[in-house]
Amino acid sequence: MDYKDLREAMVRDQLLPRGIRDPKVLWAMEHIPRHLFVDPAVQSRAYDDSALPTADGQTISQPYMVAVMTELLDLRKNDKVLEIGTGSGYQAAILSILAAEVYTIERFADLAEKAAERFRTFGYPNIFVKAGDGSLGWPEEAPFDRIIITAGAPEIPASLIDQLTPQGVLVAPVGDRHSQQLIRLVKAAGELQRTYHTPCVFVPLVGTFGWQD
Numbered sequence: 001m002d003y004k005d006l007r008e009a010m011v012r013d014q015l016l017p018r019g020i021r022d023p024k025v026l027w028a029m030e031h032i033p034r035h036l037f038v039d040p041a042v043q044s045r046a047y048d049d050s051a052l053p054t055a056d057g058q059t060i061s062q063p064y065m066v067a068v069m070t071e072l073l074d075l076r077k078n079d080k081v082l083e084i085g086t087g088s089g090y091q092a093a094i095l096s097i098l099a100a101e102v103y104t105i106e107r108f109a110d111l112a113e114k115a116a117e118r119f120r121t122f123g124y125p126n127i128f129v130k131a132g133d134g135s136l137g138w139p140e141e142a143p144f145d146r147i148i149i150t151a152g153a154p155e156i157p158a159s160l161i162d163q164l165t166p167q168g169v170l171v172a173p174v175g176d177r178h179s180q181q182l183i184r185l186v187k188a189a190g191e192l193q194r195t196y197h198t199p200c201v202f203v204p205l206v207g208t209f210g211w212q213d
């Protein structure tokens with residue numbers, strides 16, 4: 001299978017027609033080998049227009065959703081980024097080539113370990129992974145210029161807003177357990193500015209400042 005061709009087709013058929021325009025995001029999506037982040041059983045579907053299963057009943061997000069969230073984050077090359085919900089590690093890999101450092105937290109230890117192994121094996125030295133409840137953030141490493149939550153939250157955890165730099169940007173799917181909407185929050189001086197974006201469906205953020213399981 002020619003994965004390079006499949007990646008080009010993914011950008012051409014899934015991302016451009018739906019309005020992804022940031023050249024940095026398109027470049028990252030065209031270069032990061034998504035098939036290396038999915039289980040061998042679903043590798044042939046790695047570039048399909050859909051989410052795919054990972055271990056523990058979780059998912060790797062649809063390529064378009066990864067692209068939209070990355071575009072909304074508006075990354076700069078010196079940014080320190082926090083991701084909640086490592087999953088396969090694919091979104092973290094995309095972030096890592098557009099920013100300086102990525103800190104990513106996964107609730108399931110086996111997924112965190114598998115992602116860490118992918119980062120070591122495939123060469124992503126600026127991604128740092130830990131297993132734990134990401135709804136609490138990563139206080140020892142705060143503040144972060146950008147925060148992305150890749151699991152559906154009932155609301156944006158205050159703990160994470162606290163860990164954003166001034167003018168920092170946070171992107172998260174917020175809603176009920178079965179459907180959400182992407183929210184982009186900017187921590188502007190004296191106020192939080194929110195804008196509302198595409199509807200989406202993510203697995204739930206389960207934790208202290210998420211859903212109780």
Ligand code: SAH
Nearest residue numbers: 058060085087088091107134150205206207
């Ligand atoms: N970004 C991932 C997709 C994540 S799916 C990728 O690129 O593949 C959402 C992930 O969030 C799941 O793996 C789930 O286990 C994890 N998750 C849910 N609640 C969490 C929490 N409180 N802290 C950390 N991870 C959480």
